[in-house]
C-alpha cells in the first residue's frame with residue numbers, strides 16, 4: 001500500500017499540495033452530504049409527529065430562537081432548508097467531480113509529455129535495450145491507464161470519506177445500525193482479499209497483451225514487403241489473435257469480478273435492513289417513531305452508501321489491477337533518470353553541462369577509446385586513437401563486425417566510452433555534448449524518413465516557419481537531388497510515404513545527405529552512405545562529397561573501397577582495433593586482400 005502510494009506520487013506530475021486541496025474539497029462535500037442526510041431522519045419523524053419539536057432539545061431551541069408560532073410552518077421551512085443544503089451539495093459535488101476528471105486528464109497530458117521527453121533524452125544505450133512497442137504502449141496506452149488510476153484514486157478517497165461520515169452519522173443515531181454496517185463490510189473485505197492476486201494478474205495480462213499486439217502489428221506491417229513475399233501473414237494474424245484473446249479473457253474476468261461487490265452489498269443490505277427491523281421490534285423497548293427515524297436515516301444513508309461502498313470496492317480492484325502499470329511506469333522513469341545521469345556523467349570524463357561551447361578550429365583527437373556494450377563481456381572498441389584535422393576526410397574500413405559503426409556511434413556521442421576521451425582542440429566533447437553534436441551531421445546506412453514531404457525531410461526537425469529555402473535548395477543541389485525534384489510534379493512538396501516507400505533507395509540516401517548539408521554541420525559522418533546508390537548516382541554523390549572536402553571534415557565508413565579513394569587517411573579496423581592507417585595507397589592498394 002505504502003509502496004503503491006510512493007510510486008503513484010512519484011509518477012503523478014501534479015504537486016502533493018494540489019492533491020491535498022482536492023482531498024480537502026472531498027471532505028467538504030462529504031460533510032455537507034452527511035449534514036443533509038442527518039436532517040432527513042428528524043424531518044420524517046417530525047412530519048409524522050409535530051410534537052417531536054418540543055421533545056427534541058435542538059429542534060426546540062431553534063423553534064424558540066426564531067420565534068415560530070406554527071409547527072407545520074416550521075416543518076415546511078425545515079424541508080426547504082434540507083432541499084437547499086442538498087442542492088448546494090449536489091452543485092459542489094458535480095463541480096468537484098468534474099474537476100477531478102479535468103485534473104486527471106491534465107495529468108495524463110503532463111505524463112505523456114514527461115515520458116516522451118524522458119525517452120527522447122534517454123541515453124542511446126537505453127534505446128538499444130528497449131523495444132519501440134513498449135515505448136509506444138507506455139506513451140499511448142499506459143498513460144491512459146494512469147489517467148484512470150488518478151481518477152479512481154481520488155474518487156476512492158472521496159467514497160471513503162463519505163462512507164466514514166455516514167458511518168459516523170449512523171453511529172450517533174444507532175450503534176446497532178453502525179455495527180450492522182461494519183459487519184456488512186467484512187464479507188466485502190474478504191472478497192477483495194481473496195481475489196487480490198487474481199486482479200493484479202488480470203491487470204498485468206491486460207497490459208502485456210496490449211503491448212504484444214502493438215509489437216505484432218509493428219512486426220507484421222513494419223516489414224510488410226517481407227511478410228507478403230514470404231507469405232507469413234497468417235503467422236502475424238495468429239499472434240494478434242492469441243494476444244487479443246488473452247486481453248479479452250482478462251478483461252472479461254475482471255469486469256465480471258467488478259460486479260460482485262454491488263450484488264453482495266445489495267443482498268447484505270436487504271438482509272440487514274429487514275433483520276435490523278425485526279430485531280428492533282422483538283427486543284428494543286423504544287417506541288416505533290424512533291424506529292422510523294433510525295430506519296429512514298439508515299435507508300437514505302444506504303441509498304448513498306451502496307454506491308459509495310460499491311464504488312470504493314471497484315476502485316480498490318481497479319487500483320490493484322493497475323499495479324503492473326504503475327510498476328512499469330515507475331521503473332522506466334527511474335531508469336531513464338539514472339541512465340541519463342550515467343550517460344552524461346561518466347566517471348572517467350567530465351560532467352555534461354551546457355557550458356563552454358565547443359569550437360572546432362584545428363583538430364579532433366580520439367584518445368585511447370575503449371567501449372563495451374551493456375551486458376557484454378568483450379570490448380567492441382579497444383584503445384582506439386586517431387587524429388582528424390579540420391577539413392580532412394578519413395575512412396574507416398574493415399570486415400563486418402570490426403567495430404566501425406560502434407566507433408562512429410562513439411564519435412556521434414551516442415555511446416559513451418568507458419575509457420578514453422574525445423577532444424576538440426583540447427576541450428573534451430563530454431563537457432558539452434550537445435554543442436559537439438550540433439557540429440556533427442550523420443548519414444546512416446538506412447535513412448530514416450518521416451511521412452511527410454521532401455522539404456520537411458530535408459529540413460528535419462525544423463519548424464515550418466523557420467525553414468530556410470536558400471539553404472534547402474543549396475542542399476538539394478549539392479546532394480544531386482535537383483534532377484529528381486525537377487521531375488516530380490509537386491517538387492519539394494512531394495510526399496515520400498511512410499519511411500520513404502515512394503522513393504528509391506538511392507533517392508532516400510540523397511535526401512539523407514541533403515539533410516546533413518541543410519543543417520550545415522561542420523563534420524559529416526557517413527555510414528556506408530553510398531551503398532544503396534547505383535554506379536552513376538554513386539559517382540555523382542561521391543563527387544558531391546569530394547567537393548565538400550576541405551570545407552567539411554568527413555568521416556566515412558565504406559565497404560566499397562573506391563568511394564574512399566579521395567580520403568586523406570584510411571583506418572583499417574579489425575576486432576575493435578585499428579590495425580593499420582595511412583593513405584589509400586598504403587592501406588588499400590598495399591593490402592591485396594582488400595583491393
Ligand SMILES: Nc1ncnc2c1ncn2[C@@H]1O[C@H](COP(=O)(O)OP(=O)(O)OP(=O)(O)O)[C@@H](O)[C@H]1O
Pocket residue numbers: 128373374376380398399400401402403404405406407
Ligand atoms: N547493441 C549491441 N549490443 C551488443 N553488441 C553489439 C551491439 N551492436 C554491435 N555489437 C557488437 O559490436 C561489434 C562491432 O559491431 P559494429 O556494428 O560496430 O561492426 P561494423 O564494423 O560496423 O560491422 P558492419 O560493417 O557489418 O556494419 C560486433 O561484434 C557486434 O556484434
